[in-house]
Amino acid sequence: MQMTDNRTTALGTALAVDTNGTPIATAGVFDExxxxxxYTDGTPAVKTAxxxxxxxxxxxxxxxxxxxxxxxxxxxxxxxxxxxxYLDKTGTSVAPTGALYTAIPAxxxxxxxxxxxxxxxQVAAAVRGAFVALTSFTGVCTAAAVGDGTITFxxxxxxxxxxxxxxxLDDSTAGSITVLHSVTGVVSTVNVTDNTIAIxxxxxxxxxxxxxxxxxxxxxxxxTATNYYIIPVTASTVSFATSVANAIAGxxxxxxxxxxxxxIMSLTPAALGTGTLKLQGSNDGTNYDDLASMVTAAITxxxxxxxxxxxxxxxxxxxxxxxxxxxxxxxYVVCGRRS
Numbered sequence: 001m002q003m004t005d006n007r008t009t010a011l012g013t014a015l016a017v018d019t020n021g022t023p024i025a026t027a028g029v030f031d032e033x034x035x036x037x038x039y040t041d042g043t044p045a046v047k048t049a050x051x052x053x054x055x056x057x058x059x060x061x062x063x064x065x066x067x068x069x070x071x072x073x074x075x076x077x078x079x080x081x082x083x084x085x086y087l088d089k090t091g092t093s094v095a096p097t098g099a100l101y102t103a104i105p106a107x108x109x110x111x112x113x114x115x116x117x118x119x120x121x122q123v124a125a126a127v128r129g130a131f132v133a134l135t136s137f138t139g140v141c142t143a144a145a146v147g148d149g150t151i152t153f154x155x156x157x158x159x160x161x162x163x164x165x166x167x168x169l170d171d172s173t174a175g176s177i178t179v180l181h182s183v184t185g186v187v188s189t190v191n192v193t194d195n196t197i198a199i200x201x202x203x204x205x206x207x208x209x210x211x212x213x214x215x216x217x218x219x220x221x222x223x224t225a226t227n228y229y230i231i232p233v234t235a236s237t238v239s240f241a242t243s244v245a246n247a248i249a250g251x252x253x254x255x256x257x258x259x260x261x262x263x264i265m266s267l268t269p270a271a272l273g274t275g276t277l278k279l280q281g282s283n284d285g286t287n288y289d290d291l292a293s294m295v296t297a298a299i300t301x302x303x304x305x306x307x308x309x310x311x312x313x314x315x316x317x318x319x320x321x322x323x324x325x326x327x328x329x330x331x332y333v334v335c336g337r338r339s
Contacts (some may be wrong), residue, residue: 010113021319021332023285026312033309035279035319038196040302041272042329044168044204049197049219051160052188053261058180059151059164061124064114069169070096071175074104076162077140081220084109085130086169087123087177091115091183098171107135120149120199127151127177158188158258190220196237196250197265204230207244209270209325217260222253227270238267244323273300275324279307281314288318299328312336 010122026033029256034058059073070093072086082104086096088111095101101109110133112126130146132138141161142154155161189198204210208230219225228240229247238254246252259265279294294307310316319332 006220011086013281015229016150019192019321019323020288021268021321023282023316024334025315026281026309026317026336027283027315029338030309030312031338033308033312033317033334033336035166035309035317036304036306036333036335037277037296037301037319037330038304038332039047039328039330041275041326043269043272044202044208044302045081046304047202047204047210047267048271049189049199049265050261051190051214051217051259051261051265051266053183053258054158055155055185056181056183057153057161057164058152058182059124059127059166060178060180061120061127061149061151062176063120063149063196064118064123066120066327067114067123067176069093070169071177072098072167073127073142073177073179074165074167075099075137076157076164078157078159079140080162081136081140083131083134083137085112085126085127085134085139087111088113092158096167096171096290098167098169100165100167101172102166108132108137115189122216122292124149124151140225152182155185158185158190158316160185165205181325188257188258190255191237192220193234193237194233194237195222195255196233197239197267199238199267200236202232202236202238204232204238204267204269205327206230206232206319207247207323209244210267211270212240213234213266214259214317215264217263219265220255220259221257222255228253269327270325271300272326272328273324274298275328277305277323278320279309280318280320282316282318283314285316290314291317298324 069089074084076082101216124145163181164179166177233241241247279291280288282288
């Protein structure tokens, strides 16, 4: 008897969907073959993520009679970029001379012509319109005139913005526009645009079943305290799917808000279980079928199993992991001989 092959092959790590090992040429190579499967529990630890909230400021505008010409207000986003709008009571008033205003690029500042209006509601509408027309402003903030002379400025990015600055024309006073920084934004791991959760170096694999919970309060809208299946978008972001099939297809749950601010979401992977390792055979290298009795029991912990083929009349043999819950790290050692 002569040994003809003895090698160790990694099937993969953190396997969570059906995974096929590299086919092993058998017919004409081996009369007998044994494959030792070695596997360990690769289920990752619980991962956590933080919900956030949007920065919110409320601006109260005066009626024209109570406003000073060329008073202005500055909005500064989470990256430190600034936008500004000043009140033009005459229709021809020049821009403020204050240093804070002059330092802002021209594309990010403008006037609100209030020469033809009178009420605070009309002034608020003019100021709001001037802001949303500025270059790139709507990409960082939404501004809504409430209808009572106030405007709500809500950040798009979940993080603190600088407090809005009201000034008169030369920065000597705060001017006639008032600001209340209503809610300070909180940095969040939730991205409602991409439907992703940021978790650094998460190591979660596609189709991994997790239980989503939150320590208190409300989860982001679109999610509930239930089981999901992981879509690893990048090495540091994941999305949720409602089934393994959706996870493989990349069909993510639509997340539409942040939930309660500064809460801890937990992603708890399901324990290892129900998955199996087995051998399949093929003569054409394309169509495979299970080999009788060449299968492990449902794997719930690390271990090993030696599978022996006394006759290898088929041309190709491969190891297949059929997914269950949890994640598996597996390899196999091939040993064959010819008479």
